[in-house]
Amino acid sequence: MTIKPNSVEGRDIAYQMHPNVNLRKYERDGGLVIESGEGIYVTDNNGKRYIEGLAGLWSVALGFGEKRLSDVAKAQMDKLPYYHTFSYKTHGPSVDLAELLIKLAPVPMSKVHFTSSGSEANDLACKMVWYRSNALGKKDKKKIIGRVKGYHGVTIAAGSITGLPRNHESFDLPLDRMIHTSCPSYDHFAKEGESEAQFTARILQDLEDLIEREGADTIAAFWGEPVMGAGGVMVPPDGYWEGVQKILKKHDILLVADEVICGFGRTGTMFACERFNIEPDVLVLSKQISSSYMPLSAILMNDNFYQPIADESDRLGVFGHGYTASGHPVATAVGLENVKIIMERNLVANAKALEEQFLGRLKDLAAHPLAVSSRGVGLLGALELKPFDDGQPGDAAAAAQVACEEEGLIVRNIGEALCFCPPMIITSEQVDDLFDCVARALERVA
Ligand code: PLP
Numbered sequence: 001m002t003i004k005p006n007s008v009e010g011r012d013i014a015y016q017m018h019p020n021v022n023l024r025k026y027e028r029d030g031g032l033v034i035e036s037g038e039g040i041y042v043t044d045n046n047g048k049r050y051i052e053g054l055a056g057l058w059s060v061a062l063g064f065g066e067k068r069l070s071d072v073a074k075a076q077m078d079k080l081p082y083y084h085t086f087s088y089k090t091h092g093p094s095v096d097l098a099e100l101l102i103k104l105a106p107v108p109m110s111k112v113h114f115t116s117s118g119s120e121a122n123d124l125a126c127k128m129v130w131y132r133s134n135a136l137g138k139k140d141k142k143k144i145i146g147r148v149k150g151y152h153g154v155t156i157a158a159g160s161i162t163g164l165p166r167n168h169e170s171f172d173l174p175l176d177r178m179i180h181t182s183c184p185s186y187d188h189f190a191k192e193g194e195s196e197a198q199f200t201a202r203i204l205q206d207l208e209d210l211i212e213r214e215g216a217d218t219i220a221a222f223w224g225e226p227v228m229g230a231g232g233v234m235v236p237p238d239g240y241w242e243g244v245q246k247i248l249k250k251h252d253i254l255l256v257a258d259e260v261i262c263g264f265g266r267t268g269t270m271f272a273c274e275r276f277n278i279e280p281d282v283l284v285l286s287k288q289i290s291s292s293y294m295p296l297s298a299i300l301m302n303d304n305f306y307q308p309i310a311d312e313s314d315r316l317g318v319f320g321h322g323y324t325a326s327g328h329p330v331a332t333a334v335g336l337e338n339v340k341i342i343m344e345r346n347l348v349a350n351a352k353a354l355e356e357q358f359l360g361r362l363k364d365l366a367a368h369p370l371a372v373s374s375r376g377v378g379l380l381g382a383l384e385l386k387p388f389d390d391g392q393p394g395d396a397a398a399a400a401q402v403a404c405e406e407e408g409l410i411v412r413n414i415g416e417a418l419c420f421c422p423p424m425i426i427t428s429e430q431v432d433d434l435f436d437c438v439a440r441a442l443e444r445v446a
Contacts, residue, residue, distance in 0.1 A: 037064025119153025149231030
């Protein structure tokens with residue numbers, strides 16, 4: 001297709017540098033212009049409608065066009081469009097949302113600190129971990145354990161905790177202080193003939209060995225998504241989180257749960273920590289906190305984590321970190337309304353109720369000759385494909401993603417997998433529509 005120079009597509013190529021793309025390829029091929037959205041659907045500038053099978057970037061819980069969120073944003077814009085939360089200043093929306101998050105938290109939490117993106121929240125949580133170690137006089141206890149295939153964002157610290165080469169290469173990451181342990185995906189990393197229980201025991205031993213090698217006195221925290229998302233939807237085996245927590249406790253290592261994707265119902269409970277019995281010291285939230293209608297993220301911390309940081313700020317005279325947009329009033333007002341709607345409409349229960357159908361349809365598709373297996377939890381899932389005969393890794397998934405788009409479904413291909421994470425307002429009929437599109441797409445590329 002030729003791209004007209006004065007079209008949106010043409011001007012996009014001329015002026016905008018996009019994230020997470022092969023820039024040269026983008027210059028040649030251009031992008032898809034999305035113009036509007038309603039419910040689980042978005043529409044492009046040619047009027048073609050798509051099911052948004054990834055809820056944007058795993059985030060639009062309420063779907064598109066939720067009027068209550070735009071009304072709240074407008075009302076807050078009119079009343080107080082901006083104010084900061086530096087030093088002794090505050091405002092109602094940030095307080096209201098912080099209070100609600102503390103009430104909803106899966107374990108007792110003491111304070112909430114707002115940021116604007118998942119990366120920023122993880123980056124700051126990392127700085128807080130270091131600040132706290134200094135406060136406790138443990139100057140050497142600074143290393144952070146991330147996991148292979150873990151994703152925590154792309155800023156310097158968060159990008160370093162991330163365990164994906166594509167986010168490290170040529171960016172001079174990871175930082176030396178960040179070390180990585182095994183990915184808990186049985187499907188991807190089990191050895192020939194290894195049972196799931198043996199696999200779990202082996203990767204827990206990997207963690208023990210890493211701590212032993214590095215020295216527990218040098219390690220401050222372990223970072224993990226309860227279910228890995230951007231690494232390709234990796235659901236941990238039974239006993240994994242229980243084992244990890246035992247090891248961390250034994251070695252006095254903090255646990256940071258990154259629920260940027262999992263939080264607010266995605267896995268069928270308000271937080272995945274409830275589903276997997278995880279008791280984190282720090283909980284990182286974003287995306288579905290505001291359905292991404294406004295940029296917003298939050299760090300929740302327990303008292304044991306918070307108190308030494310508060311003491312250190314007292315000693316130094318300041319907690320020397322903050323952003324112009326920390327706790328932004330419009331973002332927090334929208335976040336508050338969004339979380340209220342998730343509760344009022346029982347969307348967490350909806351995710352749980354649709355889980356069987358959602359995972360069942362995925363499992364049926366795994367019988368397709370192009371597919372290998374399926375996995376998922378709640379309304380988060382993946383279909384693993386195999387490369388074409390004589391093909392390259394990931395080529396079938398890439399082709400299937402394009403075919404899905406032609407069929408009117410936007411999904412994401414990660415490695416060999418097609419990943420699914422629809423808006424949480426999705427209905428049973430729409431789940432069927434979504435997977436009918438996938439079935440047709442697989443037929444096209446097979
Ligand atoms: N943490 C997790 C688990 C994520 O999935 C993401 C983004 O996908 C991030 C952090 C980074 O969030 P952001 O893109 O808002 O910086």
